Structure formats: C-alpha cells, structure tokens
Amino acid sequence: MDPKSESGAWRVVYGVAVLLVLAWFLFSIRPVLSPVVLFLVLLLLLRPYAGTRLYVQVVSAAALLVFLWLLETTGSLLAPFILGLVLAYILNPAVQALERRRVPRWGGILLLALPALALVALAVIFGIPALARQLEQLIQSTPALVQRVLGWLERTRAGLLRLDLPLVQEEVIEQQLRALEPERVVAYLQARQEQIARWLWRAVLGVGKGVGFVLTLIGYLVLTPVLMFYLLRDWHGITGWLQSLMPERKREEWLGFVREYDTLLARYFRGQVLEAIVVGVLTWLGLFLLGFPYSGLVGAVAGVFNLVPYLGLLVSLVPAVIISLLSGNVLTSLLKVAIVFFIVQLLDGTVTGPRIVGGSVGLHPVWIMLALALGASFFGFVGLLLAVPAALLIKLLLRAGIQRYRSSAVYSGPLEVEDV
Secondary structure, three states: OOHHHHHHHHHHHHHHHHHHHHHHHHHHOHHHOOHHHHHHHHHHHOHHHOOOHHHHHHHHHHHHHHHHHHHHHHHHHHHHHHHHHHHHHHHHHHHHHHHHOOOOHHHHHHHHHHHHHHHHHHHHHHHHHHHHHHHHHHHHOHHHHHHHHHHHHHHHHHHHHHHOOOOOOHHHHHHHHHHOOHHHHHHHHHHOHHHHHHHHHHHHHOOOOHHHHHHHHHHHHHHHHHHHHHHHHOHHHHHHHHHHOOOHHHHHHHHHHHHHHHHHHHHHHHHHHHHHHHHHHHHHHHHHHOOOOOHHHHHHHHHHHOOOOOHHHHHHHHHHHHHHHHOOOHHHHHHHHHHHHHHHHHHHHHHHHHHHHOOOOOOOHHHHHHHHHHHHHHHHHHHHHHHHHHHHHHHHHHHHHHHHHHOOHHHHOOOOOOOO
16 A cells, blocks of 8 residues: 555544544533533634635634624624624714714714614603603503403304304303403513513513613613713724725735625614614604694603614504503504504605614514514514624625626536546
C-alpha cells in the first residue's frame, strides 16, 4: 500500500475516533450544556480554520442559532432593549433632520424624547386609570351578558330535548347551565382580577412572573428610554463601526443591500406606528360620536394592536362585540361597531395606509401572517416585533441568492458531457 494513502486512512480513523469521544463526552455532560457553551466549544475546535470561508459560514450559522435561542429563553427580558432599538431607529431620521437645521444631536433627541415621555406620563396618569375604570365597569356588566347567554342556552336546550337525541342528556345540560349562573361567573371573575390583569400584561408586553414581571416593567419604564437615548446619541458611531466590520472588497455590495433593507424596514416601522395612531384615534372618534360606550377602551385596543399588521382589527373586535352584547340594544350597538370598523378599515386600506406606509413592503399578506404567527409562537412579544423585519431580511437574502445563482455557470453555462 502507498505510504501516503495509508497515512490518509489513519488520519480518517483518528478523526472519527476523536469525534466519537467528543460526542460521548458532550452526551455525558448534557445536563450542564447550553447553546452558548456549545458555541464556545465550536469556536475552539474551528480555531485552526480561522479566516477561511468555511469558518465564517459555520460560525455565522451557529451565532444565528444561539441568538434565536437567547430570544426564545430570555425574550421577555430582552423586549425592553429591542423596543428601545426600534424606537431609536424610528426617531433617528427626525434627529438627523434637526441636525441639518443646526440643532445639536443631544438637543434634537431631547426635543423629540420629552414630548414622547410627557405623552406616556399623561397616559399613565389619566389614560390607564380611565381604561381600568371602563374595564371594571365592563366586568361588572357581565351578569347581563351571562343572563342573555343563559336564555339562549335554555331555548337551545329545549330544542335539543324535543329532538330526543341519544347523546343529549338532560341532567348533564342542567348541570352545565347551573355552572353558568351569573352570580358564580361574577364571583369567579372578581376573585381572579389580579390574575386577569397579569395575563393581559403578559399578552400585550410579554412580561413574565415574579421577579421577571417586575424586571420587565422596570425595563419598559426605565431601560427602554435610556437605551433609546444612548443609541440615538451614538448612532453615527455605531453604524460606522458596523461598516468597518464589512470586508473591503464586498463593502459596497453589502452597503447597497443594507440601504435597500433600511428603506423597506423604515417604511414598515415608521409607517406602522403612524398608522396605528390614526386607526386608534379614528376608531375612538367614530364610536364616541355614535354614542358607543367604552369607546376609549376599544380605540386604545385598536391602536395598540394595529402596530402588528392584521392583528388590530381582530383583537379590537372582541371587546367591541362583548360591549354590544351587554348594551340595551344589541342590534343597534353591533350596527354602530360594523359601521365604524368598516369606515376605518376602508380609510386605512385606501387612504391612510398607502399614504403613510408608502406602499407595500413587498411581502404577500399570507407570508406576513405566517411570519407573525411563527414569531409570536416561538418568541412572544419580541417575535411580533421582529417577525416582519426578519421576513423582509429573508426575502432580500433569497432574492440575492437567486440572482447569484442565475448569473452563475451552473444556471447559464453549457452542460459538460463526458466522453464514454
């Protein structure tokens, strides 16, 4: 046997043996492992290949997986930081516009931040208590709704019993109806008001329980504005540092990609915030003018959840329909809701949406809804914030990959046929 081939065979055997021993070792210590530890081990193993294309590709893919793991495990704590980054990104063009008018950058940040903080303070002092009172009144009106439902169930029960179906047992139906007595439902809700409030906080802001709940609230109230201020102040330095990390021979190509992504991302973020404000105000104003009760609550829900595409309409319809069922004239209230929501959605789809957002971001609505569903399922509130930006990035990367493939010899070159 050739000594070189024999040496190569021994190297393969040695490499396989090392991998098996390493796999056994990692399996034996799996209770203390985490993706971060595995990432550090991977960096150590690939150190001899540092600087090669394989090293960059493998480490980049592993870093992305570790980042996704961190989002999934600590998403509620990272949410204030990501929200601060999003707010800084949205406000940066306005700060730059003030800079062009010879306003110092820190002064422009304060000019924009102070009114925003004042609005938040007014919302906390006046808006949230008012919404809480409306929500409490809504809960107290629950017996009327339960009574209506019981009447409908009683009529349905009578109809089912007349049919004499074998699976319909009168004793079981009576037991379920007794469980829905208005007094028992109200007592159940009143005993769990704190739990319901915590669930609402968690659903809207992604906050957790116990210490996580407190830390996340502090993060939203303190860390988010502080982080936003420092990011805005050092924006040029941060973007310049990121550009310096790009390889020189690919820098212009990468910068072109980033500029296109920035254009689409800016259209989405800034447009979505303005559109949410417009939808919330129009919904509140329309319901208020028609004399619909709790119009402020419905308008606030419509505005907040409209930050996420297609979610505002669905979520805000729930309290609107419940309030209509609790009102004295159900059909009139439902008609008011239908009129206001139809007009608001019509204006949003034909006037405010196209003018504010500036056109589509280039994603099919089905893909946007899929991205939102996956983001919320895996990463909660943070996933909702990052779903559409991530989908936009994937779209641009796929388009660039397809363009490179179509310009390659694999796609357009002649096939090489070997002589037989």
